Amino acid sequence: MSKNYYSLGLMSGTSMDGVDASIIQSDGKVKYKAIFDKYFEYPKNIYKNLTTLRDKIKSSKDLKKYQKRIESIEKKITIFHAESANKILKKAKANVDFIGFHGQTIFHNAKKKITKQLGDGKLLSKLTKKKVVYDFRQNDLKNGGQGAPLTPIFHKMLTEKFKIKPVSFYNIGGIVNQTTICEDGYLSGEDVGPGMCLIDQCVRTKFKKKYDTNGFIAKSGKVNQKILDKAVKIFLFNESNPAIIGKSFDIKDFDDSFVNGLSLKDRVATLTEYTAQIMLRTFNLDESQKHKIVLCGGGRKNKFLINKFKKENYIFNLIDDFGIDGDFVESQAFAYLAIRSYLKLPISFPETTGCSKLCTGGVLIKNF
Numbered sequence: 001m002s003k004n005y006y007s008l009g010l011m012s013g014t015s016m017d018g019v020d021a022s023i024i025q026s027d028g029k030v031k032y033k034a035i036f037d038k039y040f041e042y043p044k045n046i047y048k049n050l051t052t053l054r055d056k057i058k059s060s061k062d063l064k065k066y067q068k069r070i071e072s073i074e075k076k077i078t079i080f081h082a083e084s085a086n087k088i089l090k091k092a093k094a095n096v097d098f099i100g101f102h103g104q105t106i107f108h109n110a111k112k113k114i115t116k117q118l119g120d121g122k123l124l125s126k127l128t129k130k131k132v133v134y135d136f137r138q139n140d141l142k143n144g145g146q147g148a149p150l151t152p153i154f155h156k157m158l159t160e161k162f163k164i165k166p167v168s169f170y171n172i173g174g175i176v177n178q179t180t181i182c183e184d185g186y187l188s189g190e191d192v193g194p195g196m197c198l199i200d201q202c203v204r205t206k207f208k209k210k211y212d213t214n215g216f217i218a219k220s221g222k223v224n225q226k227i228l229d230k231a232v233k234i235f236l237f238n239e240s241n242p243a244i245i246g247k248s249f250d251i252k253d254f255d256d257s258f259v260n261g262l263s264l265k266d267r268v269a270t271l272t273e274y275t276a277q278i279m280l281r282t283f284n285l286d287e288s289q290k291h292k293i294v295l296c297g298g299g300r301k302n303k304f305l306i307n308k309f310k311k312e313n314y315i316f317n318l319i320d321d322f323g324i325d326g327d328f329v330e331s332q333a334f335a336y337l338a339i340r341s342y343l344k345l346p347i348s349f350p351e352t353t354g355c356s357k358l359c360t361g362g363v364l365i366k367n368f
Contacts, residue, residue, distance in 0.1 A: 014174025
C-alpha cells in the first residue's frame, strides 16, 4: 500500500494579487483528499511592485538589468509566502511533509527556454521549518520542454477519482490552459490563448481595479465585431505571431493594441469576447470528440464570459460541481506535484510540455 503524505501548495498566478494556499493528503498517484484552502491577498505595496516590475521586464536581458529590484521583491514575497504558510498550518492544525512553492512568475519565454519565478525556497524552508519543493519548471526546460503547463497530471488524477473521462479541463487564469484526457487515459495539455490577462491589464490600468468583477464592465460595453474578427484571425492563423508557436505562452505574447481607440467599456467587452472566441474554437473539437468540458480558474466567475459559452449551447461543468473549490485547483496541484517530485515521479510529459522524455521536477530543500 502506497504511503500518504500531507502537502501544502502555494500558488501565485498572473493576476499577482495574492497567494492561494492548499493542504492536501495524497500518495502522489491516485489517492487524494483536499484538507484546507485559504487565500492571502498581497499588501498593496507588493502588488504594485510586482505588476510594475513585470511591465518593465520585456526580455531576458531585463532580468539582469533589474536584478537588484528582483532580489528585493523576491525576498519580500518569500517572507509573505512564509507568513501565509504558517498561518494556514496553524489554522488547519496540520503537520505537512512538504511545501510545494511555485513562486511568482515574472517572465516566461517558452521559445528561448527561459522562465523566471520569484521565490527563495531556502528562505521559505528556514521561516516555516518545513521541507520545500520549488523551481518546478527548470528540469522540463533542460529536457527540451517549454516549462508549462504542469497541472495536467493533477487533472488526470481527478478524472480517475470522479470518473469523468473523456474530458477537457480549461483553467481560465491569466492564460487559458487545456488538459485533455481521453477514454484510454491518453494525456495531453497545452496553453490555448489569453484568459483574463488582457482584460485584467485593461481594468487595472484604465479603471484602477484588479479585475472585472462578474464581468460587469464588459457587460456595460459593446463588442466591436469588426476589429474582433480581425484580431482572432491573426491570433489563430498568422504563423508569424509568436503566441501561436508552441505549447506554452507568456502574457507578453498577447497584443491588445487592436482595442486602442475604443471606449474603455467597449475595450473590456471586446477583450472578453476575444478570449471567448479563442476558447470556443477548442470547444468545437471537444464537442466533436464527445469530451466533457470542465472549467476552473478565476475566469469561471466572469459571468459575461461564461454566458458566451452558454449562448453557443455548449454543455460544461464548473470544477466546483465535483466538490472542488475552483479557486484552489492550481495550489492543490502544486501540493500534489511536490509529493510527486519527492517520489521522483514525472510531472511533465512530451504530450504536455514538449519535453523529450518523462520528467520529474522540483528542487527539494531543507533549511532548518
